[in-house]
Amino acid sequence: MRYFFEDYSFDTEKRELRRRSEIVPTTPQVFDLLEYLIRNRDRVVSKDDLVTSIWNGRAISDAALTTRLNAARTAIGDSGGEQRLIKTLPRKGLRFVGSVSEVPEPIYGAVTDGSVESPEASLALPDKPSLAVLPFANLSLDPDQDYFADGMVEDIITGLSRSKSLFVIARQSTFTYKGKATDVQKVGRELGVRYVLEGSVRKEGNRVRISGQLIDATTGLHLWADRFDSQLEDVFDLQDRVACSVIGAISPRVERAEIERAKRKPTESLTAYDYYLRALSCNYRNTRAGNDEGLKLIKVASSIDPEFAATYALGANLHAQRKACGWSIDPALERAEASQLANRAIELDRDDPLVLAMVGDALAYVLGKVEEGTDLILRAIELDPNHANARLWGGWAHLWLGDGDAAVQQFQDMLRLSPLDPRAYSAHSGLGFAHFFAGRHDDALASATIAIRLQPSFLGAHYIRTASHAMSGRLEDAQAACAALMQLSPALCVSLIERRPRPFRKADVEKLTQAFRIAGMPD
Known part of the structure; x- marks a missing residue:
């Protein structure tokens, strides 16, 4: 169990007390005293309770108990005079009165830049087959093709997540492993999944090759590996083949409708798709410069294929990012642009959960049409229960309602x-x-x-x-x-x-x- 209060984390499994990222030294009895008080913070703890629990009923003087108590208070930045966290109630006992967050599963480490540290304990496996798709290595000769390899993986994740028979970890979490040497079994524990898919993308001229291998993260055994080649113009079919092969390997008895749900061809234009992937990469940079560039790329993509719904939805989502981060220059103009993009996206496609979720968020947050936006987000979740962004945006929309x-x-x-x-x-x-x-x-x-x-x-x-x-x-x-x-x-x-x-x-x-x-x- 891990407890959080003020700047402190208290880990009963590791027997560690930390203030921010620094370990606070404690003796075993002081740690046990703190643990007992925190666990029983809903009541006043008597001296007899402490003696029975910590000292196994052995006689202990009031002076010795006071010494341990003072040491405990010092460890968490409290004092007998202040009693901010540990309060003494005369002739009754002690009580831990600080506000505590109790976390029975991994929680994120202390950070200063918005990134998230990996949890250290295991998450419980879901009831359905669970999968994480790690970033694929870019084996193209041009390192600037990273956005293309990342886009391939994102679309494979999107296709897999549409299968209601699977539990699929979101791209935002799996991509925290990008560029790092990974232990698949450790990844499985950190993300709480049974299966991990890893691989590579090679793009050379008009040819694309995707290699993948599926691993049982609980045992480390390789379950399936394959290589998929195609012409660049058949890239969507290539993604479908990867997604369907993975679904078939994990759940061989899954209904055909579940596999078909993973398939989708968003545009006939590979050039428009390429600009869309570049804009998507800009969105994930989460910077003002990236936001500006993303909106420009969206205009190019939509001019090449005016029927590409996801492009307009991404543009609306970039305007939501712009507002949330305080980057707006002309709010009225930007609201009008967001409205135009959102309406066009939903006009073109009301069945793509990606489109529905991004448009729903823009309608609710940027345009203030909370009810309408919430309906679209809930529809996205119905179609894709693994859509983490839709869950986040849906949470805020419900809150506003x-x-x-x-x-x-x-x-x-x-x-x-x-x-x-x-x-x-x-x-x-x-x-x-x-x-x-x-x-x-x-x-x-x-x-x-x-x-x-x-x-x-x-x-x-x-x-x-x-x-x-x-x-x-x-x-x-x-x-x-x-x-x-x-x-x-x-x-x-x-x-x-x-x-x-x-x-x-x-x-x-x-x-x-x-x-x-x-x-x-x-x-």
Whole structure:
């Protein structure tokens, strides 16, 4: 079990206490004392309880117990005078009063740049056959063809994820292994899958070759390997052959309809497809320059093939990224462009989950058409239950509609489908909002704390940390959290939040602003 509170992580399996990334030395008895208090934080623990559990009933003096208690407080930055985390109740006992996030499965390590460290324990295997597709090696003579190899893998993942008989890990998690030497069995444990597909792509002139091998990650045994060759103009058929071969190897009795669902030919133009893959690569760079370049490439791709629905959907999604990251220059113009792209995409294809999910997010977030956008996202999830992005966007959309329970479920599903996702901070922030609006302030704080650990500059997580402290009556902590928030956004004030057009319901915004006033945010 791993517990998180403030800047600390407490791992009972490794018997490690860490502050951020640094190990805090503790003696065995001090560690046991902390573990007992944290595990039993829902009640007051008596001296007899401690003696029975930690010292096996042996007699221990009050002075010795006080020494261990002081050492425990020192280890977690507390003191007998402050009693911020461990509170002494005279003549009754002790209680751990800090807000704790309890994580029975892997959680992401401390980071400062938004990336996510690999979890160290195993995730439980899903009930259905589970698969991760690792980035394929680019064996082309031109290293700049990485985007093409990556695009091939992404489309194979997309095809496989449409099979409702499989559990397929999202691209955002598997691509964290790109360029690294990997132990397939370790990957299986980290991602919680039974099967791992790895391989290579070679593109030379008008020829493409994909080589792949399927491995049982629980045993390390190779189950299947093959090589697929085709002309470049048959690249979609090539992807289909890989996806269908993998499905057949994993689930030989799967219905033919499941295999057919994996097949899709998005465009007749290889040139348009190439520009689409370049734009997709720009999207994953998650930079302003990448966003600008991606939108330009989208215009080129759509001019070559005006019927290529995914191109328009990706363009709408790039506008959502633009708004989320604060890169907008002319919001009114960009909303109009996003609307045009979204409408054209959905006009061309209402059955592609990729199109539905990207358009749904743009409608809900950029254009404020939350109900319409949510319907499209839910339709995408119905068609592709493995679509982690749709789960993330669906979580936020449900949150904006005021359906907190549905939002929590979608965020949790996203985190399982993509355990190493660089945007996990967004899901944890969303969980924080959902818990806060439901009045679960300690749960909200725990989620916000994880989100800030993953992405220290994400404002939404700081909102919830500040608001949760305020509504829980921890005024000093609320003021400190508010100061940290204001340092990130100096112009922030309550009236600005009230005036700013946001997808949240008015009642939910009022809950936030009430908390911000308590925390000392200026009007």
